[in-house]
Every structure is written in structure tokens, then in C-alpha cells.
Amino acid sequence: MDAINTDDFKFTGKKKLSQLPTKVEFKATEDEMKKQFKKTRKELSELQDKMYAHNKYSVLICLQGMDTSGKDSLIREVFKDFNARGVVVHSFKTPNSTELEHDYLWRHYIALPEKGKFAVFNRTHYENVLVTRVHPEYILNENIPGIDSVDDIPKHFWKKRYEQIVNFENHIVSNGTIILKFFLNLSKxxxxxxxxxxxxxxxxxxxxxxxxxxxRKLWEKYFDYYGEAIEATSSDNAPWYVVPADDKDLARHIVLQTISDALLKYTDIKFPELEDKVENNLDFYRSELENEK
Structure with a gap:
């Protein structure tokens, strides 16, 4: 079966989002793909165990896409073999009253993964430059000083938010969070x-x-703003991957392989070494347990 080159799906800015495919051909039988998927999924779960013990990195997986793009089922299938303690999924809905009493990134900060763990954001902080862009009246719920109507939203407002999001991501990356962002590219x-x-x-x-x-009637608007947001915020620290999503199985395979490829680059992730006094006495501890009555 063909090997997936995950770099093919990394957004580079060379093409507009609208020019990227929603479907790709992949030379593999269904059985071959299932076998490889299960193998990679098991390897990723084993790597997560190692990351948990290593306790220096955390991983943030961001999933965005139009309605029905397959985010929920992708999460279920990709992380099925994980230790339940090692991954937390957050599905961000309309901000509630408590969340609106804080800045728009606050609810995402408090949901960030602990060291050694994964967090999956099913819809993410990017909703704040997507849904609010299509429906600017939602910004008024944030009660921002100087913005009392849609007409008060300054022209530079969205560009400023892109900068704030990039700063947010750079900050958490510098403190040990690995970020991978996926846009599930579904055709209308x-x-x-x-x-x-x-x-x-x-x-x-x-x-x-x-x-x-x-x-759905606002498809073109959403797509334009997705393109603008992805172009403004894809970086080496927090890259965007645009995944063809018309075929759900293939989309899951690409996302899983991308996560695996990215994490395997961190060669310093290892199980911690035993203290000398413990390692030098392993035979003694084993004997004590074996001879226990």
C-alpha cells in the first residue's frame, strides 16, 4: 500500500484553501488500510504511555471543519487505544455566561492538557475568528469596551485576534505543548x-x-474566513494540516499518521531512568516478592 506523506497536507500558503482537494486517491485495499490504521494507532497509544512517564510534553490536537466533516467519529477512532487517563476531549459550544465574563481565550487556557497528556479540541479557539466573523453580532456578547454595536468593530479587529491566537500558541509551545491543527476539508x-x-x-x-x-447557506463566507484564518495562523510552532475529508476513513488515517509522524520527531521522549539505588537492588526486590508468604 502507498505510504502517506503527511507533509503533503501541511498548509504552506502556496495555494489558497479553495484550491486544496477534498478527495485524494490512495492506492490501498480496505483491508490494507484497516491493518495499517490499527498498527499505527497501537504504536501511538504506546508512545502516549511513554510521554505520560516522561512528563515533559503535552499534546494539543485542534480539529476544525464544516458541519458533518466527521470530527466526532475521527476522535473516536483515532484515540480508541489510548489509556483513558491520557486523553481528554473538549467540545466547545456557544460560550456560557461564566465564560463570557472572561476574555475569549480563557476557556481554552483552562482546558489545556497536563504534561504527559493529550487534549483534543473539537472546535477550538478558532471559532472566535470564524463563527463570530460570519455572525459579528456575537462579538457583542463579549462586552468588550468600546464595542457597543457591530459598527463599532474596528477594521483591524480580526487581524489583531489572529495575532493574539498566534501569541497564545507560541506561548504554550514554549512551555512544552505540541500543537497540531487539522482542518477537515469537506466538499459542499x-x-x-x-x-x-x-x-x-x-x-x-x-x-x-x-x-x-x-x-449551509453561508458556506462561501465560512470558507473564505477559514482560508484567511488558516493562512494567518499556520506556523512552524503550530502548523495547520488541510485534510481531504470526503472519505472519512482516509481522513482518519491521514490525521493519525500526521500525529504519529510529528511526535516521533521528539527523540528525547523516553521512559525515565531508575535511580541507581533502585536499579542496583532490583534482584533484591524481586526476591523479596517471590519469597513473600
């Missing part, structure tokens, strides 16, 4: 088909909301 037609499936299958009806259709 594939979204239409997935929404139809939600309506056709009773067990998926609960996922459908009339609001999905309302937001």
Missing part, C-alpha cells in the same frame, strides 16, 4: 449527502438541526 456536495443521510436514518435524526441548513 458531500455535506449535502451527509445531511440527507441524517434525515433518512432514524438513529441519526437527532444529529440534524434546521440550523444546519441555515449555516
Amino acid at each position: 456536495e458531500e455535506q449535502r449527502q451527509r445531511l440527507l443521510r441524517r434525515l433518512e436514518k432514524p438513529k441519526h435524526n437527532w444529529k440534524f438541526s434546521p440550523g444546519d441548513l441555515k449555516e
Whole structure:
């Protein structure tokens, strides 16, 4: 089967988001892909155990995408083999009253992973330059001094937020957090088909909301602002990967392989060495346990 070159999906700015594919050809049988996926997933879970013991790095996985792009199922499949203590998933909804009493990044700061652990942000701090950009009236809920109406939002407001987000990410990277950001690049037609499936299958009806259709009509706006945000915030410290998402299985495979490839570059991640006094007495401790009555 073909090897996945994850660098192919790293956003470089050479092409606009609208020029990047939502579907790619991959030479592999379904069985080959499943076998490789399970192998890589197991290796990643073992690496997480090592990271937990090493206790110096944490990992933040950021997932963004249009509705139905497959974020929930991707999280379920990619992190299935993890020790439950080693990964926490945060699904960020509309800010609640407590969150709105703080700056827009506060709720993301307090959800950052502890050293040795993974956190997955299912929708992220980027919602604050995406949903609020499409619906600028939401900014008024933040009660920012000097902004009492949409007309008060200055032209440089969004550029400033991009800078703040980059600073936020640089800060946590410098303190040991590894950041990988994924945009699940779904076509508008594939979204239409997935929404139809939600309506056709009773067990998926609960996922459908009339609001999905309302937001779908704003597809072009969302896509433009996604492109602008990704271009402004993809960096060596916190790269964006644009993952073709029309094929859910392949999207999961690309994300899993990208995480694995990125973490394997950290060759200093090792199990801690035993203290000399413990290592020199292993046989004694073993004998004591074996002879215990």
C-alpha cells in the first residue's frame, strides 16, 4: 500500500484553501488500510504511555471543519487505544455566561492538557475568528469596551485576534505543548449527502438541526474566513494540516499518521531512568516478592 506523506497536507500558503482537494486517491485495499490504521494507532497509544512517564510534553490536537466533516467519529477512532487517563476531549459550544465574563481565550487556557497528556479540541479557539466573523453580532456578547454595536468593530479587529491566537500558541509551545491543527476539508456536495443521510436514518435524526441548513447557506463566507484564518495562523510552532475529508476513513488515517509522524520527531521522549539505588537492588526486590508468604 502507498505510504502517506503527511507533509503533503501541511498548509504552506502556496495555494489558497479553495484550491486544496477534498478527495485524494490512495492506492490501498480496505483491508490494507484497516491493518495499517490499527498498527499505527497501537504504536501511538504506546508512545502516549511513554510521554505520560516522561512528563515533559503535552499534546494539543485542534480539529476544525464544516458541519458533518466527521470530527466526532475521527476522535473516536483515532484515540480508541489510548489509556483513558491520557486523553481528554473538549467540545466547545456557544460560550456560557461564566465564560463570557472572561476574555475569549480563557476557556481554552483552562482546558489545556497536563504534561504527559493529550487534549483534543473539537472546535477550538478558532471559532472566535470564524463563527463570530460570519455572525459579528456575537462579538457583542463579549462586552468588550468600546464595542457597543457591530459598527463599532474596528477594521483591524480580526487581524489583531489572529495575532493574539498566534501569541497564545507560541506561548504554550514554549512551555512544552505540541500543537497540531487539522482542518477537515469537506466538499459542499458531500455535506449535502451527509445531511440527507441524517434525515433518512432514524438513529441519526437527532444529529440534524434546521440550523444546519441555515449555516449551509453561508458556506462561501465560512470558507473564505477559514482560508484567511488558516493562512494567518499556520506556523512552524503550530502548523495547520488541510485534510481531504470526503472519505472519512482516509481522513482518519491521514490525521493519525500526521500525529504519529510529528511526535516521533521528539527523540528525547523516553521512559525515565531508575535511580541507581533502585536499579542496583532490583534482584533484591524481586526476591523479596517471590519469597513473600
